Amino acid sequence: MKLNPFVQAGIGLTFALLWSCPTLAALTETKNFGMDVKITGQSEDDRDLGTQKGGDVNGIGLDLRPWIYGESGNWSAYAMGQAVASSDIIETDTLQQSADDENQQTTNDDRKTKKNYLAMREFWVGYSGFTPYPGEILKLGRQRLHNDDGQWRDTNIEALNWTFDTTLLKANVGAAERFSEYRTDLKELSPEDKDRQHFYADASYQWTPGQWIGLRGHHTHDDGKLDYPEPGVPTDSLDKRENGDLTWLGIEANSDAYNWRNTNTVNYWASVTGMQGNRDTVNALNADGTRPTNAKRSDDLNGWATDLGVRLRLDPQWQVGAAYSRASAEYEQNGLQSNRSNWTGTQSRVHRFGEAFRGEMNNMQSMSLFGSWQLREDYDASLVYHKFWRVDGNKPVGSNGIDAVQNNTDDVTGAILSSTSLPLEDGKKDLGQEMDLVVTKYFKTGLLPAGLSHSIDEPSALVRLRAGVFKPGDAYGSQVDSYMHRAFVDVIWKF
Numbered sequence: 001m002k003l004n005p006f007v008q009a010g011i012g013l014t015f016a017l018l019w020s021c022p023t024l025a026a027l028t029e030t031k032n033f034g035m036d037v038k039i040t041g042q043s044e045d046d047r048d049l050g051t052q053k054g055g056d057v058n059g060i061g062l063d064l065r066p067w068i069y070g071e072s073g074n075w076s077a078y079a080m081g082q083a084v085a086s087s088d089i090i091e092t093d094t095l096q097q098s099a100d101d102e103n104q105q106t107t108n109d110d111r112k113t114k115k116n117y118l119a120m121r122e123f124w125v126g127y128s129g130f131t132p133y134p135g136e137i138l139k140l141g142r143q144r145l146h147n148d149d150g151q152w153r154d155t156n157i158e159a160l161n162w163t164f165d166t167t168l169l170k171a172n173v174g175a176a177e178r179f180s181e182y183r184t185d186l187k188e189l190s191p192e193d194k195d196r197q198h199f200y201a202d203a204s205y206q207w208t209p210g211q212w213i214g215l216r217g218h219h220t221h222d223d224g225k226l227d228y229p230e231p232g233v234p235t236d237s238l239d240k241r242e243n244g245d246l247t248w249l250g251i252e253a254n255s256d257a258y259n260w261r262n263t264n265t266v267n268y269w270a271s272v273t274g275m276q277g278n279r280d281t282v283n284a285l286n287a288d289g290t291r292p293t294n295a296k297r298s299d300d301l302n303g304w305a306t307d308l309g310v311r312l313r314l315d316p317q318w319q320v321g322a323a324y325s326r327a328s329a330e331y332e333q334n335g336l337q338s339n340r341s342n343w344t345g346t347q348s349r350v351h352r353f354g355e356a357f358r359g360e361m362n363n364m365q366s367m368s369l370f371g372s373w374q375l376r377e378d379y380d381a382s383l384v385y386h387k388f389w390r391v392d393g394n395k396p397v398g399s400n401g402i403d404a405v406q407n408n409t410d411d412v413t414g415a416i417l418s419s420t421s422l423p424l425e426d427g428k429k430d431l432g433q434e435m436d437l438v439v440t441k442y443f444k445t446g447l448l449p450a451g452l453s454h455s456i457d458e459p460s461a462l463v464r465l466r467a468g469v470f471k472p473g474d475a476y477g478s479q480v481d482s483y484m485h486r487a488f489v490d491v492i493w494k495f
Contacts, residue, residue: 032070036064038064040060042059042487045484049404049422050480051404059086060086060090061084061085062086067080075125080121082119084117086115089114094338110238117185119183122142122156124143133166135170136162136163136164140160144156145176147202150339150349151307151352154339155337157176159198170212171203172200174201175200176198196224196243197221198334198336199220199221210256210264211255213253214253215250216248216252217249217250218247218248219248220247222245224243228296231285232289241281244280247276248275250271250272252271253268253269255269260374263316266310270307271308273306274304279298279299279301303330303331305331306325306327307325309368318371319374324366327363329395333360333362339352339359344382344438345372346373348380348440354401354436354468355466356436357386358400365389366386366388380440381437381439382438383437386435388432389431390428390430396424402484425474429474430475432472432476434468434469435469436468438467441462443460462492465487468486
């Protein structure tokens with residue numbers, strides 16, 4: 001198997017970073033290497049809502065993640081690889097933003113997900129000697145960026161990141177840019193990631209025991225070269241059709257609600273974010289195939305979003321709650337989010353906008369009701385109901401869980417000539433509703449070095465069911481299927 005240059009460079013840089021720690025022989029006494037083994041079974045039906053052939057997934061995958069961690073004085077280094085083999089294109093990674101790369105209509109195979117691949121998930125070197133606080137570290141390399149609600153950052157990306165984490169103050173400052181997926185199957189970046197730099201900072205203060213307030217900021221700069229359509233030349237979904245600069249500023253307050261170990265009777269979270277910026281977008285060819293008068297158009301963007309939630313503890317095991325989110329028509333997230341967090345109060349991270357629908361904060365409002373159960377550190381379960389609407393009934397929404405299309409067919413043969421995203425019904429705001437169930441059984445803990453807490457979410461062994469059933473609303477029209485589902489069973493063991 002031939003590795004692309006970025007994967008080769010990642011492997012080489014991994015070893016360079018590890019050995020850059022002064023005397024690897026003087027590592028900590030804790031275990032500093034291991035293997036994460038993950039077996040995932042996936043059942044998925046009608047991601048396209050019945051608008052095209054396929055769209056179903058039924059299979060099992062094996063995901064092996066060898067890792068090595070080193071520590072000497074103030075220096076540390078970490079690397080994790082990945083090898084995946086599966087019977088279908090299985091989604092073994094909850095940080096994966098979308099599972100539909102294989103459905104892209106491309107003229108090449110440079111971004112088509114395959115059943116089997118090798119990857120480098122992380123490789124970084126860290127230094128923690130700038131302050132005497134144990135929660136402070138500067139990392140350079142491909143690393144897991146993460147914030148509690150998963151709505152700003154939750155991904156593996158090349159970054160220079162400084163984290164300051166103490167009892168009263170938490171802060172992050174950094175810059176990031178994706179140069180490669182470091183996977184043998186995905187040789188090209190998505191158009192949204194090409195030449196896009198991220199600059200971010202956040203700080204939160206515990207102003208009274210268990211009560212946090214914070215500020216967050218994020219800026220993206222994208223001056224990548226645009227790909228203009230040429231008459232007679234087919235376009236490719238990997239063509240870069242837009243660029244520009246966007247800035248987000250937000251304020252948040254919470255009761256340490258994303259810490260599943262807290263025992264508060266009432267937990268809450270609240271955030272408000274404003275976004276503004278500008279974007280250049282390539283204009284399509286005229287209907288007759290000629291070039292448009294203006295090759296591109298420029299737009300000023302302004303939007304805002306809020307996310308609110310409350311959770312009531314009925315007894316040490318049971319909790320119930322409700323959450324509401326709204327994002328204006330022009331608002332969009334920064335592209336580093338997963339929207340997964342511990343918002344239901346359990347150790348399992350649950351998608352904020354549906355395990356099946358996987359909505360995004362873009363022209364969407366949602367209401368969620370949930371109940372959760374946690375038995376010590378042995379079991380947990382969350383049952384969630386979601387209802388989704390459009391804010392502007394004439395504009396699209398963001399979702400990387402649905403891939404409904406509209407087909408252009410030949411009048412004589414009926415053959416599909418081309419496919420585009422299914423436009424939503426004008427004036428219809430009801431996107432649909434969903435029920436989610438996430439259940440986990442944990443077996444062991446304590447086998448991992450404490451220094452890896454930001455990179456690895458899970459205990460040493462578990463079995464988990466993640467399932468969602470989505471019922472489309474009027475906005476999708478009457479020609480789509482009545483239901484779609486997505487379900488996973490994960491078995492994880494960390495050696």
